[in-house]
Amino acid sequence: MLGDFAKVDVVKAYPSTPIREVARLMAERRVGLVVLVEPGNPHRVVGVVSERDIVRAVAQGVSLEEPCEVIATKNVVALDYRESVAKAAEAFRRYGIRHVVVTREGRLYGVLSIRDILREDSALREIASYYDWTFEPGMSA
């Protein structure tokens, strides 16, 4: 399940955190996604900022001292930690994203990246067996 592969040391910021500071967090912590949480409630997700959002801000000439909520994605793709890895793979494909937020009882649990999946043989096997089952039911074990 997703919870086994998600990173639980999530890099967080507030909607008011400046864009450049979010970039600093990404670079220092070596992550591609920063999760925005409600001030006063670190479990409540209110948005995400991806590397792509930062690149778009640079492209559009947005001031990097602006609060990151200006460039954040508010419609966050979140999956419960008990969901299968194949479900995350589907989300990556459908929405053209590289990270999903993972929740547990509606609260922030972790972040799963497309790279986390490719790193884990067991995750790859889970996806492959899912697709086997989906597309070639007659051939599954």
Place this chain on the structure above:
Amino acid sequence: MLGDFAKVDVVKAYPSTPIREVARLMAERRVGLVVLVEPGNPHRVVGVVSERDIVRAVAQGVSLEEPCEVIATKNVVALDYRESVAKAAEAFRRYGIRHVVVTREGRLYGVLSIRDILREDSALREIASYYDWTFEPGMSA
């Protein structure tokens, strides 16, 4: 093989192209990697700029009007277009990257992203069967 999944409409720039212009190319063309080629020889790769490189430049306060060679990766991970997809998956894992440059007879052929792989069921199957073979030789068909 890699060549089947790589995108051949590569987004290119020169080492002298300003960072902000590279960000614009990424945003407009919806890619995460711009390949730097030698001026006068569009098949000769001299570096790559990833979204991560742009984020790092923002984090470090590098002027976005600087030529992109200042932030580019010069040690490019390139694979021949006849290599297997599993080889690319290994490169993604080993080097912590999300794109590989694909070459044909040493010339720029295309770019393969980690997302291109996850999008293609046949690519996933190729990787899964490779890992089956590698880690569980007794169980492969």
